[in-house]
Amino acid sequence: RAIRCKNSFKLIKQHSPDADITVAYMDMRAAGKDYEEYFTASRKEGIKYIRTNVSRIREDPDTQNLKIVMQNTLSSDGLKELEYDMVVLSASMMPAKGVESIQKILKLEKSQDGFFKEFHARLNPIDTKIPGITLAGASQGPKSIVESIAQGRAAASSLARLMDKDKYRILLIRAAVEDKEKCAKCGLCELNCPYNAITVQDDGAEVNDILCRGCGACLANCASEVITLRYYREPQYERQIDAILEEL
Numbered sequence: 001r002a003i004r005c006k007n008s009f010k011l012i013k014q015h016s017p018d019a020d021i022t023v024a025y026m027d028m029r030a031a032g033k034d035y036e037e038y039f040t041a042s043r044k045e046g047i048k049y050i051r052t053n054v055s056r057i058r059e060d061p062d063t064q065n066l067k068i069v070m071q072n073t074l075s076s077d078g079l080k081e082l083e084y085d086m087v088v089l090s091a092s093m094m095p096a097k098g099v100e101s102i103q104k105i106l107k108l109e110k111s112q113d114g115f116f117k118e119f120h121a122r123l124n125p126i127d128t129k130i131p132g133i134t135l136a137g138a139s140q141g142p143k144s145i146v147e148s149i150a151q152g153r154a155a156a157s158s159l160a161r162l163m164d165k166d167k168y169r170i171l172l173i174r175a176a177v178e179d180k181e182k183c184a185k186c187g188l189c190e191l192n193c194p195y196n197a198i199t200v201q202d203d204g205a206e207v208n209d210i211l212c213r214g215c216g217a218c219l220a221n222c223a224s225e226v227i228t229l230r231y232y233r234e235p236q237y238e239r240q241i242d243a244i245l246e247e248l
Contacts, residue, residue, distance in 0.1 A: 006035065006038060006144065007144070008088065008090045009021065009023075009042055009047060013045075020046070021046075021047045021048070022047075022048045022049075022050060022082070022084070023047060023048065023049045023050065024050050024052050024054055024068070024070060025049060025050070025051060025052075026051070026052075026053060027051075028049070028051075033146075033147070050070065050072050051072060051073050051074050052070040052071055052072055052073055053070065053071075053073075054068055054069070054070045055069040055070055055071070055079065056068070056069040057069075057087060060083065063083075065083050065084060065085050066083070066084050066085070066086070066087045067081050067082070067083050067084075068081070068082050068083075068084065068087065069081050070082070092142075093138065093141075093142040094114070095113070095114040095115050099114065099115070099116070103116070106130060106133060107130060107196040108128055108129075108130060108133065109128070109129060111141070113141060115138075115139065115140055115141045116128065116135055116139050116140055117140075118135055118140060125140075125151075126151065126154045126155050126158050127158055129194060129195045129196070130195070130196070130211060131162070131168075131210060131211065132159070132162060134154075134155035134158050134159060135151070135155065136148065136151045136152040136154075136155040137151060137152060168210075170209065170210065171214060172230060172231055173214035173229055173230060173231055173232060174207065174209050174212045174214050174229070174230050175197070175198070175207045175212050175214065175216070175218050175219065175227055175228070175229055175230075176207060176227070176228055176229070176230050177204060177205050177206065177207060177226055177227055178226055178227075178228055179226050180203050180204030180205070180226070181204070182224050182226045183200075183204030183205050183224055183226050184223055184224045185200050185204060185205070186223055186224075187200050188221040188222065188223060189205050189218035189221055189222055189227060190205065191221075192217050192218065192220075192221045193217055193218055194215065194217060195211050195212060195213050195215070196211060197211035197212035197213070198212075198218055204226075205218075205226075205227065207227075214229060214230075214232075216229055216232075
């Protein structure tokens with residue numbers, strides 16, 4: 001990601017303002033806010049960018065410098081050997097070691113990269129599927145300091161909305177297990193619930209009303225047909241479907 005390269009340039013320029021920097025990259029993705037502007041400004045400051053795959057690195061026994069063999073894929077110059085006194089690999093940011101245990105305790109989802117997953121990447125990038133738990137900073141993925149501060153403020157605002165009142169309001173439409181004795185304990189409801197609101201106990205499935213959002217995924221996957229949505233039973237759905245079909 002562009003964030004690791006951006007941070008590298010900042011650190012180098014802070015410690016050695018006169019350093020001659022060459023960036024060897026395979027693909028530059030400057031998709032964040034003002035990233036493209038920073039990329040353009042860094043070129044004006046003298047930072048050189050070479051789109052390449054490094055073929056070989058060897059140490060010069062006389063100068064102790066490193067010689068790199070690479071080819072600029074945006075030109076037809078062919079392979080070149082360039083000499084530098086230091087080569088730095090900008091490593092990717094990885095999730096912290098404690099992510100697994102936190103995920104199990106809070107029942108949070110993880111993205112393909114191993115970071116905590118938000119409710120929706122575009123519509124709700126702060127909250128998680130667990131009410132009262134928000135994301136900020138590098139817990140969601142690599143972030144710059146500016147992005148982390150902005151997301152932290154948004155997370156605090158989201159939580160303040162819940163704590164502003166004495167009572168927590170939830171919609172009445174929630175899943176319910178009508179007859180636990182008929183529950184097959186197959187675990188399909190628990191497996192398919194996107195909000196981790198159902199757990200299968202020894203006596204049958206149990207719904208957490210706080211976590212449940214009334215989506216109906218458990219109802220559709222219940223082989224025993226013991227799960228229903230409160231205030232939305234099958235006859236009501238059937239009448240709605242009939243009314244829609246009458247208008248066609």
